[in-house]
Amino acid sequence: MAPGQGQSLLELFEKNVDNDTDEQKLNLGMQSIVEAYKSAPSRKWKLFLLSTVPQHFTRKELQLIFNCNRYMIDKSRYIRHQNDQFNLMNQKIIRREHVAHGTTFIRFDQGDEILIPHVVRTMMKNHILQLYQRHCIQTSCVQPLSRSTVFRLLDACKMRGKKTMCGLDSFSVDGNAGFDILQRLVKELQVNNTEEKNLLQLIKLSRNYLKFEYRQNVSHDDTDCATHCRLFALSDPLEKDLKSNCNHSKHYMSCIKCNSLLALLRRMEDLVTGVSPSESKDELEIDLLTAKVDILSWMFHIIRGVQQDKSKQFVMSQLDSQSGLLLSDWAMKVLPQMHREKMDNWFGKKGISLHVDVLFYMDTNHTLKKMTYFTAIDRCLQDMSSVLCIFEHVIDQIKIDLPNLSTLYTRSDNAGCYAGTAVILTRQVICAAADICLKRTDFNEPQRGKDQADRDIAVAKSCLKAYTNRGGNLINAKSIKEALDETFGSLSGFKTSVIAIDESKCILPQIKIEGITKYHSVAFDGKSITFWQYFDIGCGKSKNFAGCKCTLQTSVMLPFSDTQNTNKEFLMKSTLSSAIFFCSVDSCSATFHNEEQLMDHEQKAEHLYTDDCSLSTIDRARHIYIEHLKGARLLEEASNRIAIESFQSSNIENIQFSDNDDELNRTFSLQGYAIRQRRKSTKLTQEHQQFFIKLFHQGENTGKKVTVENVFQEMRHALKSDNTKLFTTNQYLTKNQIRSLFGRLSKKGSIERRSQLIHNNEKDQKQGSYEESTSSDEENAENYFRKQQDEELEDLKANEVNNSLNCCSDDEYDTDQMDQN
Template identity: 30%
Template sequence: MITSRLITAYNNYCKDNSILPPCRATQYKIIKACAASQLKSLHGLDNYISDGMESIDTLKKVVSNLGTKGLQTSKFLQKKIWAWRDHSIRTVNQDSCKRDILQNLQSHEVLIIADWAMKYIPQTFRETQSEWFGKQGISWHMICALVCRPQAEGDENDDDKNFDIYSMVHIVEEQKQGWHIVSQIFSSAFKMLKSINPHLQHAYIRSDNAGCYHALPLMGYLWKFRNELSLDVKQYDFSEAQSGKDLCDSRTGTCRIHMLNYINEGNDITNGKQMKEALESHVCIKNTYISVVNVSCETQPLLCEGPRVYKHKNFQVTQFNNFKFDDEGMRVYKAYGIGGELVKATDMTRISNKLTLFDSNLTFGDSKIPETKPASIKTLRNNANFPCFDPNCILEFKKEDQLLRHLSVGKHVFDDEKLDSIIDTSKRLWSAKCHNVRLNQPLISSVGLEQSQDQTKTNINEQHGYALKKRKKAVRFSPKVKDYLTVLFNAGEESGKKPSPYTVSNQMRNEIDSQGNRVFSTSEWLSHQQIRSFFGNLCIKKQKIEKSKNPSVEVVKIENNQEDDEDLQNVLSHLIANEHNNVLSEIVTGLTD
């Protein structure tokens, strides 16, 4: 945003909130003194974006030196760039599903967005440093429901739909975040929504790709009891991996601020009951219902024939992101509108044979009815100075509260030729010219595109569904790679200065032998994540050997893979901490020398 628009937006904000702003000259001086820096892509938030940006930066350096090293490096990085492109396409495609549902949502239908919030750490008004450590977080599940209000007679404009947003928080203290507890939470939420709006009949569900949602038992539960639940689930859609931020995150932030204010008043939140009291304090959060789930037994029902009850050579539930339920069975799609397949009713019956509608071991507490009425959310015109935070959305708003309402619904507008300026129109014409030139040129390189069987075709034609996820082949590390990493690991254990996975990854690409040949081929190059995992496995093996040699130490047998994964995560966290310490020590050494 340029300086003048920023100042205009700030003045409008001050006007709406009865604040006297400084003069315009002073505002320019403030912005000049506090210039905003350009943020880079944050690593860890989205692996596709971080890997793609890193690959593009590396390719820029390789272009200046296109030798043997440059050609090999470019082939290694091309896969990441194409994966980033496919990830961006899948993200937009899955988000279009939500927009279409909101566009066609009727008054007797509801769109439900579900997500597990980050565990709440118990907190007291006054606590010592020793009390701060070793706490066990409290799990709480957030559901946001968008209900369309009935339109007035004669009003057929779908762009003027009004939505009511309801939030339901389920606090779970002693239960794993599995598909079973999620199914019971959905059942409780359906009852609550039915009591609030008796005219509701059908529901659409959307969530991220967490294992508790993207599970075949949960799909079987929703299909089996579709006519017995309070609401009939018509469709279940998943967002693209690492792109599931939605309305639940903003509602979770509101709840956290409400609980923090409750603690600052001299209260404590150490369990689920106190957490419910905090959320319901001060006339409760607007339009939010809170319930505590009491668990008397942690058993989770198993499928009739185990997890592979539906045996199909090409069917994996994680490979599909859109599910529709009807009497014929469950229709699955690899992406929104792509790759339809039917799981027959006979197979769904066998899958959900042992599933029950209600679990007597779970008890849902009563929710306090908020005293405030639902806030009406209305689609707004774009005619002001507050642009949407989404970089691809073209809507702007006159007031701040209008922008917040737009972000809550998430109904973005990504393109509109009617609003194009002269510059935008010029870009469209130039893009069309370039597209025509590209189609009329012969196919020189086929990198990232599926080769056509007919070699006579010279045009580049993407096949339908080209951006779908490809299954990665499990490739074992070669003995040469294992020996190389093991030597580095042992050297770090003896010297006390453990190697950084980032440094080792770069060394593997540049390692040469005495004759000047590369030690590792491009197929043997490893990323820093792979190297960190390998070092973590070596740490676990070393700890087991040390425990077996010391008879005074009791060797704990790992009974399931989940505990093994937890140990591995602890070791990886320790390695990451050592990496940061090594970097700091190198910086200090460089400054002192």
């Protein structure tokens, strides 16, 4: 009715309400509404206009004024309370930006640079242009910007577009999915609007807290908060050698945001418990349990990851001119790619293995440097034998490049090819043979091992793609070396080689260590090896090993490049602080890395001012964009502060743990609560096997194979013949169990098909040999009969000739007489 003037219309209504007489209210405030009501085109508009009438009018008065019935009045008042769009007139709209990891610089035409966070653009540039043009039409803009100018402005204001991401941390993804489940449960449960809004806000704040802030809180070494103390969370109470006692006699819940997260989980449990017993309640309980387990697992995963990262910080502090840290990791297999590839070559590709080793070391000037070694292999199993062959090959090259290196530390992820007993013992033997002392081997927390090796792999993959775009062909490991040498040939610190491994001839030590998969840190001291479950937690378990021998079979096809340029300095830049600090002066556009620089700037009052009149259109757009980011961040900080104050007002105080019935309190009061433990799995019953085997064979026969997600949902909704649930909530299998079961069924089917194929081939070979022998006998018989027939024909011809000659001699006279006649 009044686009863009809702606030003025509301003030007009309130002003009219304050008048004294009913006649003035009717004459000044109601006359326009009555006229609009009479000319309303539909019943919907009439209800809306009635909802705008002040509430002090009685039903009888409204019936006389508008000439309507009682139902219309009650319906309009209901709409007044339920219409969110009308209630939003008095609320401020807060816009938040999606901020990515990292920062970037905006450079002006005059050469100045301003540091800003990377903002994620959620729309395409063309859609932004369409919205801008529509806005110009609605606001009657006389001279809108052209299409090319808008695109130039978007390029000047650096923003990242949303992209699909693969290979994410499973714990983080499951934790985010747990918060999504909580949001869905809040909307499904019957709660009032105020509580629903508060719960949704609390879910959003808790999710962002685990994403960005919880890791920083856990990194503090001295804290008495139970959810932040790593020594308390990772100490094994049953193993004294894997246990460390912190300096805190008691642990408190002193973190407001951790308390808020636990209060959220408790409130959700209360809401689900209050639902009346039914099948839907069982589903809500299993969903809440899944969300709760995934969120807490995410928290524990962060604690373990922070503790294992301390091992790298410790090793980096121990480096000198005679020691080094070696990081190892496998890259994703490189698929063969030709510059111009026909369709026949596109199918059935076999990947080429690529392994990367990154060595950090100090030079004589105590400057940190790095060397990267790429190893390409045409065919490789990527098992322990392959890892050890590559390790031996790289150690030999490191000894050539750095002959003074005498001490080595290694670090990798916890995959089976790196964390096996044979690899741990054999690495020490290989280093000893190269006159290098292996001090430590540390393994990352699962799925948190992103390090310099992954960064170099990403660079190598982009170089390989650029190589094929230039006209090169990646068909084998040799071509990968050519591509990387062509790219890194002018750069120092990168080397590539090609080797071949025969895993069948490799012999590894057959030694088993009980519980080897739970150890993440290993230290070597002569023949003694010490194992820790997590870095620097306890004194560790020491074991003695002697006489470890191994045999490796490696063939060097193309060695590392002999040319070694002077290695450039590798400067370590801190990326821990993701916050951007702005000056408090509105007209100042300066930004800072930390709070100390901001305070120093404000004390000196050296503000950065810009003259809009002398700026170009692009620079003016850059400054407006920076001011927008500044305002968005201030609004976000203000909203978070208001949320925290609301949590404090809800009686969330520092509480000491006690032995009560609260399951969450019992969880965080137990020492070693963050140690990774195996989840209890549901046992497979006969009903499970029949149900899943039926779905599996149905997909095999029809060609439409079902996904694990679809099978999981069908399991939850499966019914018996009497319309009761086939499985109870306690009989639900996890998605990993379903995936494992389908994998075993698929493997079993492939083995059966392979054995049947072999049997058919053997049968065909036997039948083929019989047919060959039968056909050869038939050919010999046919040749014999043909020869006999030819001989009989020759004898018959000879007899006929003799008989004809005899006949001619008897009639010779007569014949001569006939010739004379």
